[in-house]
Amino acid sequence: MCEAKAYLLKGSEEEEIMEEVNEIVEENGTVTLRSIFGEEKVLKAKLKSFSLVSHRVILEPIP
Amino acid sequence: MCEAKAYLLKGSEEEEIMEEVNEIVEENGTVTLRSIFGEEKVLKAKLKSFSLVSHRVILEPIP
Numbered sequence: 492m493c494e495a496k497a498y499l500l501k502g503s504e505e506e507e508i509m510e511e512v513n514e515i516v517e518e519n520g521t522v523t524l525r526s527i528f529g530e531e532k533v534l535k536a537k538l539k540s541f542s543l544v545s546h547r548v549i550l551e552p553i554p
Numbered sequence: 555m556c557e558a559k560a561y562l563l564k565g566s567e568e569e570e571i572m573e574e575v576n577e578i579v580e581e582n583g584t585v586t587l588r589s590i591f592g593e594e595k596v597l598k599a600k601l602k603s604f605s606l607v608s609h610r611v612i613l614e615p616i617p
Binding site: 493494495512513514515516517518537538539540541542543544546 | 556557558575576577578579580581600601602603604605606607609
C-alpha cells in the first residue's frame with residue numbers, strides 16, 4: 492500500500508498527526524490531510540517534504 | 555509501487571513533468587522532484603494536491 496504517515500514539525504521534534512494518509516491538499520496557508528479511514532485534518536501548515544520511499548509526509552507549521 | 559506522476563498546472567491544462575516521482579521537497583518557493591531513476595527537477599512552484607490513490611502530484615506555478 493502507498494499510504495504515508497504525516498508528521499508536524501515542532502522545533503526539532505516530529506509529532507505524528509495522521510496515519511494512512513492518502514490525500515494531501517495545500518491551499519491558502521492550510522494543508523488538508525485525508526486518510527483511508529475517511530479521517531480529515533486541516534492544519535495551518537505547509538508541506539516540507541514527502542518521501543514515497545519512507546512513506547513520510549513532513550509538515551511545517553505556519554506561524 | 556508507490557511512485558506518482560507529477561503535473562504542472564498551466565491554466566486549465568495539466569502538463570506532465572515527471573514520472574515515477576518518489577520524493578518531493580518544498581522550500582523557499584521551489585518544489586524539488588526526484589524520481590526513482592535519479593532524475594531531479596526544481597520548479598518555481600508549490601504543491602496543490604497529492605493523491606496517493608490516483609498517484610498524481612499536482613503543482614501550481616508561482617508567478
